[in-house]
Amino acid sequence: MRRFSILFLIGFAVSIAAEEVSSLKIWNSKTKSYGDWSEILKQAEEYDVVIWGEEHDDEEGHRAELAFFQKFTGSFPASALSLEMLEKDQQLILDEYAKNVIPDRQLLAGSNHWKNFASDYYPLVKHAKESSSSIVCANPPRRYVNAVARKGTVAYSDFSNEVYHWIPEAHTLKQNISPGYHTKLLSMFQADHSRDSEPKSNLPGPENMILAQFMWDQGMAESISREIYRSGRKIFHVNGRFHSDDEGGVVFRLRKMGHKVLVLSVFPEGKEEEGDFSKLGDFVILTKGR
Secondary structure (H helix, E strand, O other): OOHHHHHHHHHHHHHHHHOOOOEEEEEEEEOOOOOOHHHHHHOOOOOOOEEEOOOEEEEEEHHHHHHHHHHHHHHHHOOEEEEEEEEEHHHHHHHHOOOOOOOOOHHOOOOOOOOOOHHHHHHHHHHHHHHOOOEEEEEEEEEHHHHHHHHHHHHHHHHHHHHHHHOOHHHHHHOOOOHHHHHHHHHHHHHHHOOOOOOOOOOOHHHHHHHHHHHHHHHHHHHHHHHHHHHHEEEEEEHHHHHHHOOOOHHHHHHOOOEEEEEEEEEEEEOOHHHHHHHHHHEEEOOOOO
């Protein structure tokens, strides 16, 4: 009964998202002016990948994400959905779901989903299936990223051979890092250690945490690149905007791989200065927030 209720509510949310999210503001960094969805879709024609950089708890941002993906698949029928929120060892399950081997309720019963997967990301996956779009589980499994955060690349020596199918090679983690990205990460993780006077001996060191971030970035970039070469489809990829703002980790790595990337940065109005919009992405989408 509970699963039926969840599916009913999600179906209702999908129908709402199909309507235009009227309160959004869309900033075009090329024209330095506000525009609409059609400008994004027009530019997307010339790109391999469109990255939607979100804030994970932005409710209106999630509704806009689904509304845009519906427009995206309408404009580019042979496309693919790539998600940071799905890990590479889940790919078989998602493939089975896309082929109707398992039903929606069995997909949602999985224990390895983000806590807001059912409400915020399952509608994207469901629409991908309904529109015959490929579904790409983009992220390396969190348990191996956490191991690198604790031990650094020496953790790779503990992994079984099978794990190497799901993670990037260790030597790639420090390659293709955008200017200033390491500095930005170092500042963030050092702040985590010095935020208060409590001892931080239980926290991984900043450099290992940076390596873990690089592992996510490289892993997602490889997943997207592999799908482009495998299927030739245009990709709609969703990640936290830290991975893609200001030509961040995933974007820079994809461009170094030779792919054309269009970046959307999506966040509640008032969180960033308008003068900084153009460096965040090709388009900035302002929501009303939570």
